[in-house]
Amino acid sequence: MSSLFPHLFEPITLGARTIRNRIVSSGHDTVLDENGMIGEDLVAYHEARAQGGCGLIVLQVSGVHETARYTNHVLMATDDSSVPGYRAVAEAVHRHGATIFAQLFHPGREVMDGERGMAPRAVAPSDEPQERFKVVPEALSTTVIKEIIAGYASAAKRIADSGIDGVEIVASHGYLPIQFFNPRVNTRTDEYGGSQANRRRFLTEVVAGIREAVGPDVVVGLRISGEEKTEDGLVATEILDLIEDLEAMTILDYFSITAGDSSTLQGAVHIVPSMQIDPAYAATLSEQVKKITDKPVMVAGRINQPHEAEKAIAEGRTDMAIMTRAMICDPAIASKAQRDAVDEIRACIGCNQACIGHFQMGVPISCIQYPESGRELTFLPRPTVRTRRRVLVIGGGPAGLKAAAVAAEAGDEVVLCEREPHLGGAVLLAQELPYRSEFGGAATNLSAEARRAGVDIRTSTPVTQGILNEVAPEHVIVATGAKQRMPHLEVDDEAVVIGARDYLRARPTLPAGRVLVSDWKGDWIGLGIALRLAEARVPVTLATAANFAGAAIQQYTRTLLMSQALRAGVDFVNDARLVGIDATTGYLQSTLCEIIHEVEGVAATIVSGAPQSVVPDLDFGSASVRTIGDAVAPRTVEEAVFEGLEAASNLSTVS
Ligand SMILES: Cc1cc2nc3c(=O)[nH]c(=O)nc-3n(C[C@H](O)[C@H](O)[C@H](O)COP(=O)(O)O)c2cc1C
Numbered sequence: 126m127s128s129l130f131p132h133l134f135e136p137i138t139l140g141a142r143t144i145r146n147r148i149v150s151s152g153h154d155t156v157l158d159e160n161g162m163i164g165e166d167l168v169a170y171h172e173a174r175a176q177g178g179c180g181l182i183v184l185q186v187s188g189v190h191e192t193a194r195y196t197n198h199v200l201m202a203t204d205d206s207s208v209p210g211y212r213a214v215a216e217a218v219h220r221h222g223a224t225i226f227a228q229l230f231h232p233g234r235e236v237m238d239g240e241r242g243m244a245p246r247a248v249a250p251s252d253e254p255q256e257r258f259k260v261v262p263e264a265l266s267t268t269v270i271k272e273i274i275a276g277y278a279s280a281a282k283r284i285a286d287s288g289i290d291g292v293e294i295v296a297s298h299g300y301l302p303i304q305f306f307n308p309r310v311n312t313r314t315d316e317y318g319g320s321q322a323n324r325r326r327f328l329t330e331v332v333a334g335i336r337e338a339v340g341p342d343v344v345v346g347l348r349i350s351g352e353e354k355t356e357d358g359l360v361a362t363e364i365l366d367l368i369e370d371l372e373a374m375t376i377l378d379y380f381s382i383t384a385g386d387s388s389t390l391q392g393a394v395h396i397v398p399s400m401q402i403d404p405a406y407a408a409t410l411s412e413q414v415k416k417i418t419d420k421p422v423m424v425a426g427r428i429n430q431p432h433e434a435e436k437a438i439a440e441g442r443t444d445m446a447i448m449t450r451a452m453i454c455d456p457a458i459a460s461k462a463q464r465d466a467v468d469e470i471r472a473c474i475g476c477n478q479a480c481i482g483h484f485q486m487g488v489p490i491s492c493i494q495y496p497e498s499g500r501e502l503t504f505l506p507r508p509t510v511r512t513r514r515r516v517l518v519i520g521g522g523p524a525g526l527k528a529a530a531v532a533a534e535a536g537d538e539v540v541l542c543e544r545e546p547h548l549g550g551a552v553l554l555a556q557e558l559p560y561r562s563e564f565g566g567a568a569t570n571l572s573a574e575a576r577r578a579g580v581d582i583r584t585s586t587p588v589t590q591g592i593l594n595e596v597a598p599e600h601v602i603v604a605t606g607a608k609q610r611m612p613h614l615e616v617d618d619e620a621v622v623i624g625a626r627d628y629l630r631a632r633p634t635l636p637a638g639r640v641l642v643s644d645w646k647g648d649w650i651g652l653g654i655a656l657r658l659a660e661a662r663v664p665v666t667l668a669t670a671a672n673f674a675g676a677a678i679q680q681y682t683r684t685l686l687m688s689q690a691l692r693a694g695v696d697f698v699n700d701a702r703l704v705g706i707d708a709t710t711g712y713l714q715s716t717l718c719e720i721i722h723e724v725e726g727v728a729a730t731i732v733s734g735a736p737q738s739v740v741p742d743l744d745f746g747s748a749s750v751r752t753i754g755d756a757v758a759p760r761t762v763e764e765a766v767f768e769g770l771e772a773a774s775n776l777s778t779v780s
Pocket residue numbers: 151152153154155185186228295297348383396397398425426427428447448449450451480481482484490
């Protein structure tokens with residue numbers, strides 16, 4: 126038993142089930158389905174989290190009616206072909222002592238994908254337009270409303286009969302049940318619209334229908350946003366009123382509290398809050414809910430470390446802690462916390478890149494720090510080598526650290542040389558950007574993994590022929606990263622021009638006046654530098670060669686960053702590449718046509734251009750050589766870490 130986290134590891138009873146601890150993986154769409162069904166990948170994914178010690182796993186959304194297909198890969202629970210999948214995942218999770226529920230879902234107007242690339246088609250209580258996905262839904266007929274309500278009940282019964290312990294109605298984030306309740310979204314005048322009792326009717330009929338279908342032994346819970354935090358969204362008092370009314374039905378076994386709403390960019394950031402948002406911030410909402418119900422309450426939102434979870438439970442603000450990305454990033458976080466091995470935890474940094482970012486691209490989710498996530502069947506369990514080999518890794522950035530850790534864990538003898546005094550490579554610069562200091566956690570986590578695995582780490586050590594002779598490696602992994610590259614520009618002698626990496630590294634004092642930031646990629650570097658300057662009251666123009674600033678950043682993270690930049694007064698020029706700078710004017714060429722845009726009164730220009738790979742000029746003799754990460758082609762930490770995993774895994778011979 127944990128001495129550090131006594132509340133977190135106390136069992137808890139939800140309806141007819143007792144759960145071994147308070148750590149929850151909440152419903153998250155993994156895009157690991159097989160044509161809308163649960164297959165081996167999804168089973169292996171959840172089995173890893175159950176084995177990692179969490180108490181409860183809630184499966185991703187399952188559609189309850191044909192009109193519930195919000196993406197082209199959504200799980201569907203509308204017929205018995207789904208049964209073997211639910212059964213397999215239930216058995217796998219139960220094998221490791223965890224409990225498993227499944228989410229029952231209808232998106233209403235929140236539909237992202239249409240059929241084969243066509244515009245999405247959706248149904249909703251009324252035809253009120255949806256702003257984020259640009260959907261104008263069709264108002265539901267009473268006949269289809271009844272069909273959908275029946276769909277919730279029959280899906281619940283099917284799922285429960287498959288061995289899943291409970292079901293959770295998704296009334297959060299502006300999905301169908303709460304669309305009915307919201308008078309700004311539901312403008313019907315029949316028995317499902319108008320008065321509060323009428324707007325509540327859809328949800329209460331769903332709740333009652335499910336309980337009747339599954340009986341008393343199956344847990345039935347509700348997920349709801351404690352506050353929708355958006356234009357036309359429901360505020361906390363409206364939600365608390367609804368919960369009080371639902372509570373009076375004495376049917377629901379628990380409440381799962383989150384925040385936000387899917388229909389606007391502003392509301393959607395709370396669905397998966399990124400690193401700019403404080404850990405456990407939504408516990409202020411669950412605390413309110415706990416005051417009006419005796420039923421267990423759980424809360425989500427950046428609870429990425431066990432001490433945050435323990436604190437929220439100990440203070441009575443929630444009964445259970447949702448740690449979803451925490452377990453995408455480290456599936457074994459619960460067992461590590463339970464044996465008080467907090468130093469071994471690979472903490473989620475809230476970057477959103479490979480988890481919700483992948484979901485939004487319609488590809489299987491993973492984690493930039495832990496690419497084994499979502500690829501369990503390919504990379505786990507880690508093979509062990511039959512014959513120990515000498516491996517030299519050149520470069521201590523994310524790619525090199527991951528490769529070194531994985532090779533050493535498999536049993537190889539690994540030396541890692543980094544020319545700089547500190548490990549982390551590009552991550553060390555990324556963490557210098559405003560609101561991005563948490564990104565440095567990726568370097569800390571990867572370095573700790575390499576050290577624990579027994580890698581011989583040598584910093585301030587450029588690889589020379591002498592080192593090669595000493596280590597005599599059989600395998601060399603080149604992970605030397607990338608450096609700054611300045612684009613070809615016409616530059617006046619009097620102009621002040623600085624590369625973005627140099628600026629971040631040295632933070633020189635700039636001459637007074639407007640700063641022009643030129644951004645090639647549309648990533649965090651250009652936008653982050655512009656934001657930092659604007660917040661220091663420096664006039665800034667950000668010129669991006671992307672379609673819009675931050676185009677390469679995951680949507681929720683970008684929304685927060687852009688709202689900060691707008692408030693700070695950054696000027697934007699989109700679709701524009703920097704071509705020349707004279708003493709006080711920057712010349713921008715449109716990336717779309719011949720138009721030249723001039724930015725006047727420029728005191729200094731910071732250039733964030735395309736980086737350039739760094740490849741060492743060394744003779745590796747007979748050793749096998751593999752180049753990975755930015756040294757092959759500059760990209761992001763995600764590709765670097767993945768290629769480190771892949772390179773080291775492919776060195777191994779399985780015993
Ligand atoms: C990839 C991904 C997919 C998600 N899909 C769902 C979903 O299917 N149903 C749901 O209720 N929430 C979904 N969420 C939200 C999570 O359940 C959770 O509330 C959110 O990640 C915040 O918790 P965390 O900070 O512990 O990650 C998703 C989150 C992620 C990262």
